[in-house]
Amino acid sequence: MSRSPTDLKPVTTGRYRYSKWRWRVLVRALDAAGGLAAPIWRRLRPPRSVASPRRILIVQLDHLGDAVLTAPLIAQLQAAYPEATIDVLASPSNHEVFESNRNIDRVRIAERTWFERSPGRRGLLREVWRLGRSLRGEDYDLGIDVRGDVLSILVLALGGVPRRVGFAMGGGAFLLTDVAEWTAGRHEVRSRLALLEPLGIEPDTTARAAVHIQDEDRMFIAARLLEAWPRRASAGRRHEATVHTAAGREHDEWRGARSTTVHPDDSAGWLHAERFSPQPPLLAVHLGAGTSAKRWPKGHWKTLIERFLEDGWRIVIVGGPEDPPLTRVLTPHDRLIDWSGRLSVTQTTALLERADLFIGADSGPAHLAASAGVASVILFSGTNNPLQWRPWSKHSLVLRKRVPCGPCHQKTCPLAEHLCMAGLDPDRVYRASRRWWARTHQAQSPYNPS
Numbered sequence: 001m002s003r004s005p006t007d008l009k010p011v012t013t014g015r016y017r018y019s020k021w022r023w024r025v026l027v028r029a030l031d032a033a034g035g036l037a038a039p040i041w042r043r044l045r046p047p048r049s050v051a052s053p054r055r056i057l058i059v060q061l062d063h064l065g066d067a068v069l070t071a072p073l074i075a076q077l078q079a080a081y082p083e084a085t086i087d088v089l090a091s092p093s094n095h096e097v098f099e100s101n102r103n104i105d106r107v108r109i110a111e112r113t114w115f116e117r118s119p120g121r122r123g124l125l126r127e128v129w130r131l132g133r134s135l136r137g138e139d140y141d142l143g144i145d146v147r148g149d150v151l152s153i154l155v156l157a158l159g160g161v162p163r164r165v166g167f168a169m170g171g172g173a174f175l176l177t178d179v180a181e182w183t184a185g186r187h188e189v190r191s192r193l194a195l196l197e198p199l200g201i202e203p204d205t206t207a208r209a210a211v212h213i214q215d216e217d218r219m220f221i222a223a224r225l226l227e228a229w230p231r232r233a234s235a236g237r238r239h240e241a242t243v244h245t246a247a248g249r250e251h252d253e254w255r256g257a258r259s260t261t262v263h264p265d266d267s268a269g270w271l272h273a274e275r276f277s278p279q280p281p282l283l284a285v286h287l288g289a290g291t292s293a294k295r296w297p298k299g300h301w302k303t304l305i306e307r308f309l310e311d312g313w314r315i316v317i318v319g320g321p322e323d324p325p326l327t328r329v330l331t332p333h334d335r336l337i338d339w340s341g342r343l344s345v346t347q348t349t350a351l352l353e354r355a356d357l358f359i360g361a362d363s364g365p366a367h368l369a370a371s372a373g374v375a376s377v378i379l380f381s382g383t384n385n386p387l388q389w390r391p392w393s394k395h396s397l398v399l400r401k402r403v404p405c406g407p408c409h410q411k412t413c414p415l416a417e418h419l420c421m422a423g424l425d426p427d428r429v430y431r432a433s434r435r436w437w438a439r440t441h442q443a444q445s446p447y448n449p450s
Contacts, residue, residue, distance in 0.1 A: 017148055017169045019409035027150055027171030034174035047177055048162040053081060053141035057161060059089045059152045060098075061113040063290060064345070064364030066188070067094035068371060069392060070146050071101065072207035073192040077144075078103040080201045087140075089131065089155070091115060096345035100212045108134075114151055124151075132158025142199075145170075146192050148182065165195055185385055189392045209392040211371040217350040225354065228337055229279055229314060280312045280335070281437075284352055284369070286360030287340075288323030291411040294361050294381045296421050298329045303426040304359070309333050316355070318348050318365055357437045359429070367391050375440040377433045381413075382406025382420035397436045399429060 016024045056077060060067055067090070078086060085105040088098045091113045098107045110131055114124050132155045143161035145152040148170035156164045157175045165178040173179050178198035182191065193203035285305065289295045305315060314335045321341035330336065343351065348365065352358055352372035359377045360366045362384060369376040370391030380386045380400040385407050390398050401423040405415075413420070 015169065016171060030150065031171055031174060034172070038174040050141045050163040053084050053163070055138070055140045056081065056084050056086045056142045056144070057089060057135065057138075057140040057156070057159075058086065059143065059145045059155060060094065060147065061089065061091045061110055061149075061152060062094065062115040062147060063091070064094045064097060065367040065391075066147070067097040068209050068211060068364070068367035069188045070192055071097075071209045071211070071371075072189055072204070072392075073144075073146065073195060074101060074103050075207060076193070076196060076201065076204060080196070080199070084141075087138075089135075097211055100214075100346050102212050128154055129158065131155045135159025135161065144195055146195065165198055167191075167195075185388055187388055187390070187392070209367065209371060211346065211349045211368060213346040213349050213353075217344075217346045218353070220347055221350040221354060224339075225282075225351075229335075231279070280314050281356040282354065283308050283313045283315045284318050284355040284358045284374070285315060286319050286323075286358075286363060286365040287317060288319050289361040289363040289381075291383070293383050293408070293410050293413045293418075294363065294421070296361055296379050296424065297418075300422075300424070300426045300429075302329050304430055305330060305336070307426070307430045309335055316351065318343065318351065320364075357433060359433055362386075362389065366396070369393075370396050375437055377429065377436055379421070379424055379429065382408055383410060395440055397432065399424060399432055 016027055018024050018027065058070070058074065058077075060070055074086060074088075078084075086103060087106040087108060088104055089108045089110060090098050091110055093115075095107050095109045098104050110127070112127060114127070128151050135155070136159060138159070140159065140161045142163045142165070143156035143159070145156060145164070145166035148167035150171035153164065153166050153170070153172035153175050156166075163178065164176045165180060166172075166176050167182045168176075168179050169182045180195045180198055183194075186194075189207075189209055190203075190205055193205060193207075196203045285301075287296075287298075287301050308315060312335075315333075315337070317336075317338040317340050319340035323340050339351070345368065349368045349372050352365075352369045352374050355369075355372075355374050357377070358366070358369040358372075358374050359379070360369070361379045362381060366376060366378045370393035373393065373395060376391065376393065376396045378386075378391060378396055378398050380390070380398050382400070382403045382405060386398045386400060390396060401420050403420045403423070406420060417423075
């Protein structure tokens with residue numbers, strides 16, 4: 001029997017943030033037992049007082065976009081405690097963001113986490129125990145769980161970190177020494193910055209969520225763009241470009257290009273190569289998303305990309321190796337190249353710095369685009385509240401189709417129609433994207449957004 005949107009209602013989480021009832025029941029029971037035992041334990045073993053920490057550990061075991069949103073917290077921690085070292089316990093999905101951050105001294109990578117999108121959960125408690133015990137002897141004074149997650153808090157407690165800061169809405173508050181105030185629906189950057197308040201630090205909510213990139217990344221991208229679309233001798237022929245047409249030759253040349261070395265003396269030229277050139281405007285798109293519930297239909301992407309190609313735009317597809325091979329539905333074109341799975345996080349961000357427009361779903365690359373400052377159009381499903389999870393940038397425009405069942409917090413839509421994404425019409429996205437690009441257009445660039 002098919003279901004309709006009217007049969008479904010938004011998922012409410014109440015006291016705990018978990019959307020699944022079994023997790024809410026389990027955490028409530030754990031908090032009840034822990035709330036009785038914790039006062040006795042603290043009398044037997046009073047926690048060590050930490051006024052000015054020397055070693056700080058941030059636990060962030062979720063995804064790439066979540067890690068980008070933590071950047072303002074890390075920068076303000078470093079400013080408040082300039083003599084302290086800051087380490088991060090990261091996941092295989094987000095460690096590149098932290099490894100590029102100049103405010104971080106060391107990134108510890110968990111082999112696997114409970115935020116993985118694969119269904120297997122075997123050995124979960126064993127992994128919590130292993131991570132916690134790995135922190136023993138590291139002499140961390142302060143630990144911060146940015147997610148609001150009971151298992152992450154348990155890792156800090158097992159690691160013997162004396163001062164532990166986090167939220168109560170994920171459970172495990174009895175294991176914390178400092179509980180920050182949680183406000184439902186508040187943007188995630190503001191929530192992370194609220195973790196500073198128990199430490200006596202006044203948060204700056206105007207800070208950027210920036211991914212740090214090096215000039216080498218910018219030089220690499222500038223070189224690749226020039227190889228993909230060589231400049232024409234005549235500046236008047238704006239919309240002409242020569243690129244690889246055979247997929248095999250493009251892949252071989254790409255592999256060779258990755259080994260290209262740019263001499264430091266040429267860095268200025270490479271960094272500014274193609275900036276405000278007579279080339280057509282550059283659109284970066286991310287066709288995937290972390291879960292199927294957040295993905296826009298393949299046919300919609302095909303329609304949208306063909307519209308931009310008809311208008312003369314150049315298009316680069318970005319993303320990770322895990323993204324679905326949606327490019328198979330696209331017709332090859334000399335102004336369309338697919339770099340998904342071929343760029344690091346910092347190289348992707350450097351590319352987005354050079355793009356004129358980004359379009360993608362609610363996923364990690366959307367947050368990289370916000371960090372790069374590029375005009376962005378983000379296609380939001382009914383999964384999350386965009387006021388809470390949208391990219392932290394005034395240059396990001398959120399488009400969504402309102403449905404009665406959102407937010408649902410589902411990984412897979414239970415409706416065959418998937419109305420929140422399928423109902424987001426390509427023509428609407430095209431028109432809104434062109435208007436948004438025209439509004440944020442740089443007057444000194446050579447092409448007209450009209």
